[in-house]
Amino acid sequence: MILQVNNITKSYVQTDNKPVDVIKNINFNVKKGETISIVGPSGSGKTTLLSLIAGLDSIDSGSIILDGQDLSQLSEDKLSKYRSQKIGIVFQQFHLMPHLSVKENVRLPLEILNAPNISERTNEVLEQVGLSDKKTFLPAVLSGGECQRVAIARAMGIQPSILLADEPTGNLDNKTAYQIEELLFNLVESINMTLVVVTHNLRLANHCERQLQLKEGQLYENLD
Numbered sequence: 001m002i003l004q005v006n007n008i009t010k011s012y013v014q015t016d017n018k019p020v021d022v023i024k025n026i027n028f029n030v031k032k033g034e035t036i037s038i039v040g041p042s043g044s045g046k047t048t049l050l051s052l053i054a055g056l057d058s059i060d061s062g063s064i065i066l067d068g069q070d071l072s073q074l075s076e077d078k079l080s081k082y083r084s085q086k087i088g089i090v091f092q093q094f095h096l097m098p099h100l101s102v103k104e105n106v107r108l109p110l111e112i113l114n115a116p117n118i119s120e121r122t123n124e125v126l127e128q129v130g131l132s133d134k135k136t137f138l139p140a141v142l143s144g145g146e147c148q149r150v151a152i153a154r155a156m157g158i159q160p161s162i163l164l165a166d167e168p169t170g171n172l173d174n175k176t177a178y179q180i181e182e183l184l185f186n187l188v189e190s191i192n193m194t195l196v197v198v199t200h201n202l203r204l205a206n207h208c209e210r211q212l213q214l215k216e217g218q219l220y221e222n223l224d
Contacts, residue, residue: 001065002162002194003030003053008062010048022048024217025062030162033192035185037205040214046198049214050166053196054087055079067161084113088155090184092167094147096139096154102126103135106153113158125153128187145176149183156187163188165197169204181207 010023022045030036040046051057053064055071064071067086074082096105103122110118126132129149139147148168155163168184169177181204188195197208205211213220 001029002032002034002067003196004063004065005029005053006063006065008052008059008064010045010052010057010060021217023052023059026217026219028212028219030194030196032194034210035188035195035208036197036210036212037208038196038198038212038214038219039200039202039205042200044214045217046214047166049219050164050196050198054089054164055083084109085158086161088158088160088163090148090151090155090163090165090168092170094139094144094151094171096147096150098139101136101138102131102142102150105139105150106157109154109158115158121157125157128156129153129183143176144172145180148172148180152180152184152187156193159191160193162194162196165195165199167199167201168197169199169201177201177204 005026005028008023008026009021011019011021013019026049038046038049048057052059059072069082071079097108100108103126106125107118107122110121115121123132126135129152131146131149131153134142134146139150142150165184169180172180185207195208197204199205211222213222
């Protein structure tokens with residue numbers, strides 16, 4: 001198993017000091033190369049769950065084991081380094097650096113890791129996402145679909161063990177969303193990469209091998 005989520009819980013304290021359970025005793029495993037979607041209504045905890053898997057937020061109890069490593073056993077510095085090596089993340093809002101070119105945005109995580117062959121790897125992933133001709137462009141002159149292609153290239157550049165995608169088509173029109181969906185699955189399937197995607201898009205959800213549904217903090221197999 002590339003990912004083991006074992007009986008995790010997460011709660012937050014509201015302004016009235018009352019705790020709210022967002023994630024309630026969730027268990028699931030993900031095999032290497034498997035594609036999984038997580039759906040659920042707004043506010044059901046989908047993004048929180050993805051943040052916990054990514055180590056961007058801490059669990060209250062339970063364990064998350066990624067590629068054999070229990071994330072809760074790592075210090076903040078070691079967790080940050082482990083995440084930068086093992087986890088690719090694609091966000092709905094793209095989160096590109098506006099002052100950096102397409103090429104520079106994709107290179108940045110590789111430079112932080114001091115990875116080998118940075119230029120070759122950058123050119124390779126930009127070709128895979130169809131942006132070889134826009135390497136020097138700034139994000140401001142790109143379409144939404146092109147920005148998401150850059151974000152995917154950036155996430156894939158480090159060759160992560162798992163790719164986490166939070167509403168990757170949420171900001172796109174239907175035609176562009178379909179193109180990004182096809183690109184994403186072609187890329188992950190070509191290298192047998194594990195994908196966990198949070199989405200409201202049922203077409204995207206059903207493209208995955210497994211569908212999970214989050215309701216009131218609890219996770220269920222398959223969609224209603």
